[in-house]
Amino acid sequence: MSGLSNIKSHIQTFLKEIGELSYFTARFFKESFRKPFEFKEFLRQCYSMGNRSLVLVGITGFIIGLVLTLQTRPTLMEFGAVSWMPSMVGISIIREIGPMITALVCAGRIGSGIGAELGSMRVTEQIDAMEVSGTNPFKYLVVTRVLATTFMIPLLVIIGDAIGLYGSYLVEHLKGDVSFQLYFNQVFESLEFGDIIPATIKSFFFGLAIGLVGCFKGYYCGKGTAGVGRAANSAVVFTSLLLFIIDFIAVFAADIFYDL
Amino acid sequence: MKESNTILPQGKVTGTQEIVLEIKNLNKSFGDNHVLKNFNMKLYKGENLVIMGKSGSGKSVMIKCLVGLIQADSGIISVMHKDITTLNQTALDILRSDIGFLFQGSALYDSMTVRENLEFPLRRHSSRFEKNMDTNTLVMEALENVGLAHAIDLMPAELSGGMQRRVALARTLILQPKIILYDEPTSGLDPITAKEIIILMQDIQKKYNTSSLIITHDVDCARAISDRMVLLIDGTNYAEGTFDALSVSTDPKVKAFFKH
Numbered sequence: 479m480s481g482l483s484n485i486k487s488h489i490q491t492f493l494k495e496i497g498e499l500s501y502f503t504a505r506f507f508k509e510s511f512r513k514p515f516e517f518k519e520f521l522r523q524c525y526s527m528g529n530r531s532l533v534l535v536g537i538t539g540f541i542i543g544l545v546l547t548l549q550t551r552p553t554l555m556e557f558g559a560v561s562w563m564p565s566m567v568g569i570s571i572i573r574e575i576g577p578m579i580t581a582l583v584c585a586g587r588i589g590s591g592i593g594a595e596l597g598s599m600r601v602t603e604q605i606d607a608m609e610v611s612g613t614n615p616f617k618y619l620v621v622t623r624v625l626a627t628t629f630m631i632p633l634l635v636i637i638g639d640a641i642g643l644y645g646s647y648l649v650e651h652l653k654g655d656v657s658f659q660l661y662f663n664q665v666f667e668s669l670e671f672g673d674i675i676p677a678t679i680k681s682f683f684f685g686l687a688i689g690l691v692g693c694f695k696g697y698y699c700g701k702g703t704a705g706v707g708r709a710a711n712s713a714v715v716f717t718s719l720l721l722f723i724i725d726f727i728a729v730f731a732a733d734i735f736y737d738l
Numbered sequence: 739m740k741e742s743n744t745i746l747p748q749g750k751v752t753g754t755q756e757i758v759l760e761i762k763n764l765n766k767s768f769g770d771n772h773v774l775k776n777f778n779m780k781l782y783k784g785e786n787l788v789i790m791g792k793s794g795s796g797k798s799v800m801i802k803c804l805v806g807l808i809q810a811d812s813g814i815i816s817v818m819h820k821d822i823t824t825l826n827q828t829a830l831d832i833l834r835s836d837i838g839f840l841f842q843g844s845a846l847y848d849s850m851t852v853r854e855n856l857e858f859p860l861r862r863h864s865s866r867f868e869k870n871m872d873t874n875t876l877v878m879e880a881l882e883n884v885g886l887a888h889a890i891d892l893m894p895a896e897l898s899g900g901m902q903r904r905v906a907l908a909r910t911l912i913l914q915p916k917i918i919l920y921d922e923p924t925s926g927l928d929p930i931t932a933k934e935i936i937i938l939m940q941d942i943q944k945k946y947n948t949s950s951l952i953i954t955h956d957v958d959c960a961r962a963i964s965d966r967m968v969l970l971i972d973g974t975n976y977a978e979g980t981f982d983a984l985s986v987s988t989d990p991k992v993k994a995f996f997k998h
Contacts, residue, residue: 595849598848599847602843602845602848603841603842603843603845604845604846604847604848606802606807606841606845607839607841607845607846607847608847608858609807610805610807610834610837610839611834611835611858611859611862611913612831612832612834612835612859612862612863613858613859613862614827614831
């Protein structure tokens with residue numbers, strides 16, 4: 479009986495959190511279109527997020543490109559299809575691996591950072607101080623950060639994709655003596671708008687999810703340093719789960735759209 | 739309306755003085771915990787009113803209700819003849835610029851320098867000042883008031899606890915508020931620094947003729963600064979009067995505050 483009530487309580491908490499996050503999201507859209515616009519803070523956040531994540535996204539993308547090519551090469555060679563390598567890697571990275579890996583890295587890097595920063599501001603009454611000074615902390619802290627992640631994640635995805643493809647080219651160049659021009663010609667020949675557009679749209683939603691969940695967890699952080707830790711941690715866990723759900727919906731929607 | 743159990747001599751307050759802040763029958767509960775029960779209070783122009791109570795007695799909840807950081811369950815909160823419970827957000831923000839709030843933990847924005855901390859409320863309420871008023875002059879004047887002009891370009895993390903409290907006081911002063919709310923202004927400070935803060939508070943009151951509401955459980959602070967005191971016990975204003983009158987009270991609950 480206690481196990482059953484435990485499950486019931488967990489479900490209730492989860493549903494309550496979903497409800498609160500939905501309200502938070504609605505408030506974000508409402509506040510985004512209301513003056514004053516905190517443009518300076520938005521630019522500062524864009525710079526900070528892009529700058530802080532660029533190296534990590536670059537290294538991750540590069541290694542993914544290398545590993546994907548190294549692991550796939552023997553199989554393709556067995557079937558005499560090694561010339562398909564640029565197309566295969568290109569489509570994989572642009573459509574799925576690039577956006578997903580970049581978003582997961584950013585969920586850890588940016589999402590937890592936002593959760594911890596806002597959580598710490600909540601605990602030390604900085605958000606209250608902002609409100610008392612006549613500033614809308616939701617607009618200044620949340621709207622700017624969510625917009626910044628929404629715009630910066632697609633940019634980071636593009637950079638990550640490019641570096642990933644370069645990593646793949648390096649392996650092909652070293653193992654198969656393929657030139658830079660030939661490799662990238664094959665990549666771009668195999669890509670269609672149907673590969674790029676859904677992936678880019680998906681990246682915007684990834685950015686939105688990272689910003690919203692990070693801000694939500696931090697803004698309503700529990701008391702004390704433990705609360706801040708929980709906010710940062712749950713921001714990463716919840717965002718990662720949400721990213722997979724968004725990815726599934728995006729792939730499913732794109733599939734239906736192209737079938738029509 | 740329930741009045742205080744003990745009404746003692748009223749300090750420098752006279753019947754002709756203007757009331758700048760008034761609370762009538764304020765109630766606030768968190769679940770089953772009734773923190774404030776029909777709390778009543780008046781603050782007169784130019785007065786230093788100390789609200790004293792044990793930790794967890796609802797002092798901070800009461801002061802946060804005053805600026806709309808916490809919504810009261812019922813009651814009237816009148817600040818400069820405006821009931822804040824009925825104001826819209828814009829009107830509340832304008833009214834808040836007339837109220838300074840010194841937070842218990844200083845609540846300095848830790849991602850900003852001291853200068854930026856002081857400029858932050860100015861940017862929101864620039865209309866309060868003449869068009870050609872130099873922001874830098876206002877910041878310097880506020881910092882000179884608290885003896886910290888040299889710390890203008892430091893980050894809050896580089897300041898000691900006492901210095902942080904003084905910068906927070908400067909930030910509170912910069913909008914030249916008519917009422918200042920102090921939430922435990924001396925808590926966490928050594929006796930010498932605490933005394934410095936008390937002297938600063940007295941100087942500010944004399945210089946700007948502000949009305950001050952001071953929440954504390956520090957008897958020395960109350961003795962030094964209060965014109966009048968209210969003892970908050972069990973969520974109600976249990977006793978009111980001057981420090982001298984209350985300190986000789988025979989009521990056991992009142993005596994408990996002064997026995998050391």
